[in-house]
Amino acid sequence: PGERDDGTIAATAALGSLPFASEIVIPAARALTAVPGLYREYGLLGGYNRSFRYTDQKVTTGNVSAENGWMARDYLALGQAPV
Numbered sequence: 001p002g003e004r005d006d007g008t009i010a011a012t013a014a015l016g017s018l019p020f021a022s023e024i025v026i027p028a029a030r031a032l033t034a035v036p037g038l039y040r041e042y043g044l045l046g047g048y049n050r051s052f053r054y055t056d057q058k059v060t061t062g063n064v065s066a067e068n069g070w071m072a073r074d075y076l077a078l079g080q081a082p083v
Contacts, residue, residue, distance in 0.1 A: 006049065008047050008048065009032075010047050011045065014032070015028070035048065035068055036067075036068060038068075043075065045074065046074050047072040048070070048072070049070040050068065050069040053065070053070075
């Protein structure tokens with residue numbers, strides 16, 4: 001539902017769709033891996049929201065920067081399997 005969409009992307013959900021929509025997923029994968037700090041030793045972090053740049057807000061999960069928005073601190077191991 002539209003009222004619940006805050007712009008957060010679960011990278012594993014997007015990339016897990018590769019067999020079904022490669023023409024959309026491959027450019028998305030390139031864009032996600034180009035974000036500084038989002039792709040690390042074990043792959044992409046659990047979530048990303050480029051539009052959340054409120055550095056004055058306290059967040060309990062993840063990190064916020066004015067340049068890249070919010071990104072999770074952790075990986076979603078179960079979500080890595082489809083990727």
